[in-house]
Amino acid sequence: MAGTLCALVTLAYASSFATLIFGGPLAGSVNLGVWTAIIGSGATLLTLSFLSSFRFAIGGPDSNPSAILAISAAAIAKDILQGPATNQAGLLPTILVFLFGSAGLCGVLIYLCGRLHWGRYVRYIPHPVVGGFLAGTGYLLLAGGWKMLVGKNFYHTTPADLAVVPVLGWLFALGTGLALLTATRVSKHFLVIPAVLAAGVLVFHAVLYATGWSPGEARAAGLLLPPLNAGDWQTPFSQPFGEVRWDLLLAHGQDFAAMTLVVLVTILLNATSLDLATGREADFDRELKALGVANILGGLAGGLVSVNSFNRSLLNYRAGANSPWAARICAGLVLGAALFTPGAVSLLPRPVLTGLVLYLGVSLLVNWLWDARRELPVSDYLTVVAILVIVGAFGIVPGVLMGVVIASLNFVVTFSRQPVVKQRFTAGTRRSNLERTPAELTWLAEHGTRQHGFVLQGHIFFGTASSLLEEIRAVLGQGEALLIDFWLVRGIDASSVVVLRKLLRLAEERNTQLVFTGLDEKLRHRFAACGLPLEKTPARLFTDLDRGLEWAESQLLTGARREVTLTEALGLTTSADAEALASHFDLLELPAGRPLFKRHEASRALYLLLSGQVSVNLQLAGSDYTKRLRSYGPGTIVGEMGFYSQEPRSADVIADTTTRVARLDLEQLKSLELHRPDLAAQLHRFVINTLAARLRSANQELSHLL
Numbered sequence: 001m002a003g004t005l006c007a008l009v010t011l012a013y014a015s016s017f018a019t020l021i022f023g024g025p026l027a028g029s030v031n032l033g034v035w036t037a038i039i040g041s042g043a044t045l046l047t048l049s050f051l052s053s054f055r056f057a058i059g060g061p062d063s064n065p066s067a068i069l070a071i072s073a074a075a076i077a078k079d080i081l082q083g084p085a086t087n088q089a090g091l092l093p094t095i096l097v098f099l100f101g102s103a104g105l106c107g108v109l110i111y112l113c114g115r116l117h118w119g120r121y122v123r124y125i126p127h128p129v130v131g132g133f134l135a136g137t138g139y140l141l142l143a144g145g146w147k148m149l150v151g152k153n154f155y156h157t158t159p160a161d162l163a164v165v166p167v168l169g170w171l172f173a174l175g176t177g178l179a180l181l182t183a184t185r186v187s188k189h190f191l192v193i194p195a196v197l198a199a200g201v202l203v204f205h206a207v208l209y210a211t212g213w214s215p216g217e218a219r220a221a222g223l224l225l226p227p228l229n230a231g232d233w234q235t236p237f238s239q240p241f242g243e244v245r246w247d248l249l250l251a252h253g254q255d256f257a258a259m260t261l262v263v264l265v266t267i268l269l270n271a272t273s274l275d276l277a278t279g280r281e282a283d284f285d286r287e288l289k290a291l292g293v294a295n296i297l298g299g300l301a302g303g304l305v306s307v308n309s310f311n312r313s314l315l316n317y318r319a320g321a322n323s324p325w326a327a328r329i330c331a332g333l334v335l336g337a338a339l340f341t342p343g344a345v346s347l348l349p350r351p352v353l354t355g356l357v358l359y360l361g362v363s364l365l366v367n368w369l370w371d372a373r374r375e376l377p378v379s380d381y382l383t384v385v386a387i388l389v390i391v392g393a394f395g396i397v398p399g400v401l402m403g404v405v406i407a408s409l410n411f412v413v414t415f416s417r418q419p420v421v422k423q424r425f426t427a428g429t430r431r432s433n434l435e436r437t438p439a440e441l442t443w444l445a446e447h448g449t450r451q452h453g454f455v456l457q458g459h460i461f462f463g464t465a466s467s468l469l470e471e472i473r474a475v476l477g478q479g480e481a482l483l484i485d486f487w488l489v490r491g492i493d494a495s496s497v498v499v500l501r502k503l504l505r506l507a508e509e510r511n512t513q514l515v516f517t518g519l520d521e522k523l524r525h526r527f528a529a530c531g532l533p534l535e536k537t538p539a540r541l542f543t544d545l546d547r548g549l550e551w552a553e554s555q556l557l558t559g560a561r562r563e564v565t566l567t568e569a570l571g572l573t574t575s576a577d578a579e580a581l582a583s584h585f586d587l588l589e590l591p592a593g594r595p596l597f598k599r600h601e602a603s604r605a606l607y608l609l610l611s612g613q614v615s616v617n618l619q620l621a622g623s624d625y626t627k628r629l630r631s632y633g634p635g636t637i638v639g640e641m642g643f644y645s646q647e648p649r650s651a652d653v654i655a656d657t658t659t660r661v662a663r664l665d666l667e668q669l670k671s672l673e674l675h676r677p678d679l680a681a682q683l684h685r686f687v688i689n690t691l692a693a694r695l696r697s698a699n700q701e702l703s704h705l706l
Contacts, residue, residue: 002326005319009312016354019225035302039304051286052290052308055322058326058330071144089243100302101236102256102259103305103306106305107292107299111288111296135385138368173352176351179200190318191315201347201348215346224350263305266307269310380410420456420464422455432631437633443557451553452479454483454485472484483515483517484503485548501532513538516539547628570686587662595652599649612633617629
């Protein structure tokens with residue numbers, strides 16, 4: 001039953017698009033066009049039933065490619081008819097070879113796209129361009145429907161041409177189109193379109209009978225299709241190639257390119273829509289290969305360019321089709337009707353078919369000019385309108401190309417508004433992971449404006465480079481060092497090189513040290529390829545921002561002492577107290593690279609650094625890069641958390657340089673608390689003050705990040 005229902009709708013669509021393409025001077029051969037549409041439908045239905053990722057897929061000639069084929073066929077016919085009378089014998093062979101060749105070549109290209117897994121790239125076409133292309137297709141369908149009804153396009157129609165059209169033609173063409181548009185907007189039921197079409201056909205014949213028109217008279221007036229004849233079936237191999245105007249076919253190569261793009265977009269849009277509407281997973285590359293094979297076979301057999309159909313596939317699915325046999329039955333019924341009951345096809349009213357084309361055109365225009373105005377941003381909506389205007393004035397190819405240009409410019413403008421600076425900081429608001437003494441932290445907070453920094457993000461290109469330069473220039477020269485972190489930068493263009501050249505020159509003029517951090521090999525090679533090897537510039541380079549911050553802080557703290565005694569660190573005032581406390585500590589010296597302690601070891605001691613530096617490092621999986629989690633310098637303590645909680649060590653701590661530490665184990669602490677509780681209290685107070693300073697510093701840094 002699903003296959004039978006789809007066969008009726010497929011015949012209506014095939015006849016409509018054939019009438020659309022074979023209009024004007026080709027109207028007398030519309031029976032040939034119906035054959036090409038039926039053959040294309042049959043080839044597509046059978047191929048999709050075996051190869052599609054949707055078991056219920058239905059396909060055939062569709063509005064988007066048919067609109068372009070109609071424009072191209074009309075242009076070719078015009079060129080031939082305006083030429084010498086001796087060349088006019090090649091009119092139909094040229095048109096048919098154009099149609100068959102378009103199907104075959106388009107099929108080859110579509111199949112290759114699927115074979116090369118390029119389906120995902122076609123989906124990157126900007127949404128406004130797709131919308132503009134669909135709106136432009138709607139205009140072309142509307143213009144084609146008008147030409148089907150009147151015989152001339154909008155611009156050349158005269159009142160006399162309008163008077164020639166029978167009243168029944170106007171009534172059923174406009175009535176069917178309006179009924180379809182109204183019914184589909186009121187109800188989304190899958191039987192709406194088939195019901196309106198069936199009602200249109202039945203009412204038309206009832207009116208003919210009531211008014212006394214015979215089928216022959218109606219056909220002579222252009223109200224019914226001519227009867228099909230199996231002998232009218234044409235293939236590429238039955239054409240007189242000597243009469244084909246190959247020069248005109250080559251001249252319309254751009255139309256073929258546009259149609260191929262249109263077919264690709266249509267296939268992927270329909271597959272996406274079926275995926276969303278039915279919950280069935282779509283394999284886009286498989287759909288491209290299936291429809292590529294279908295068009296190759298259809299072109300060889302004498303068929304039109306065909307695609308998968310969202311409306312007809314959904315009709316098949318909602319009607320209960322749960323296997324490929326519905327599509328195969330549909331193909332059998334469509335081909336059987338053309339071969340064994342050609343008179344049935346000739347009973348389809350031209351005005352009803354014209355109304356279907358008018359409905360498809362108007363519905364696309366309504367969707368993208370009226371409905372989309374509430375859904376699209378203003379810039380995207382204006383892009384859709386601009387493409388529609390260009391399509392109407394110059395054609396589908398210039399419209400699509402200009403649409404891509406407009407959408408690209410719109411993207412550049414929008415992307416340029418995205419901030420390339422993720423964070424601005426000074427030495428007072430962001431510090432390295434090197435643990436410093438409270439005195440050093442206080443000094444950095446007070447003199448933090450002597451060091452400025454920027455964390456960059458995203459892509460630095462011509463749209464953002466100038467604003468970035470102005471933002472950095474505003475603080476350049478206000479301090480001794482300027483840090484620029486590229487860790488989050490994903491790409492650059494030549495404009496970035498110009499910015500860095502200017503920054504290097506300005507920094508030299510204003511006596512500011514530039515520090516570049518987070519530059520990976522890819523970015524360095526990119527800068528070098530643009531003529532700026534950063535290793536040969538005065539700028540300092542560091543693998544990450546943390547190490548760059550440490551170097552800049554150390555430059556600011558050059559005057560600070562880099563070695564302390566146990567007495568100075570704990571703030572002891574008498575030599576007796578110093579000697580008593582020192583007797584409970586063990587002094588250790590570690591060479592560079594020696595672990596102070598390792599992960600999972602028992603926490604039996606805490607350490608006070610007297611000189612040198614130790615770090616907690618994290619080796620990133622699959623990379624040579626080591627992330628420094630924290631570093632500790634003279635006057636700081638390490639290992640205190642595990643020491644007080646008695647939890648195992650949570651990380652390795654390694655000496656970065658030759659380091660001297662004072663070690664206090666648990667037994668020594670207990671002895672100190674027993675014999676000198678005042679010194680033990682002072683030690684605990686020192687630990688608490690250190691932890692409080694760390695927490696306060698972390699809170700300040702977090703507040704600036706937020």
